[in-house]
Amino acid sequence: MDFKWARMKCASFRMLPLLPTAVLEEVFLNISPHDVVCVCRLVCHQWKEIVDSASYWRERCRREGLKLRNQNKCPEDWCQFYILSKNRRNLLKNTRADEMFTGWTIMLNGGDGWKIEDVALNFPDEGVKKYFVTSYGSCKKSQLIDVVKEGFGPYLMDEIQPDIIISDWFSPRWDCGCVYEICVQLLDQEQRVIETFCPDPVTFPQWNEMQWERMTHVFRDYGPGVRFIRFTHGGQDTQFWAGWYGIRVTHSSVEISPAMVSE
16 A cells, blocks of 8 residues: 555545444455554544554454463553564574674683584575584573563563563584583563573484484463563583584574464
């Protein structure tokens, strides 16, 4: 839909009887949300009121299958709930090593330290071309996510408590044993721990199949107060070979989904 066209027609619209709100809402429900917000909302006061109404976005959520896990809860802002649910994104930065170590804090840099290498075997996502690799001493790196700055306000995090979805890909070398570790913490405003996902380290033997594996976890019903997420991962080789023979990690992700995630 063209904004200029809509504005040109606005004068003629005002000369016509106002269409019933229910009719206009039905029309808007069949237009892309981008055009509804960026075009329809600017045409006249009546259209703006419809687009700004909770009932419009609640119905849009219903028709598109965006459901709350707890049906007794109600979003403070249905428009925000819709947009955040439809536009789930990775809150971690530079997870594929495309920008060296930008966005990451190096916690441990043992052995010869972290290094970036090109993917040498097929990765499930063809867009992933690089990975981070560890050495013979413990190597760990971390990111701290401010969920409020990312658009997930206190009401949403405290009352709705959306799913927090963790994913991380890792792989050993075939000729050297290694260990993979991950720890994800949900933190309050003072960065005190509310809930933690820290599974046992994954150990690979020497002469393994060198396959990419995926670690996943979903935080649910974690209680009110989450304002930060700390993601930390890494590992090392188990044979203490000089160089970079430890675990490889890439394509990590942390997503927040206000709408219920299918199992």
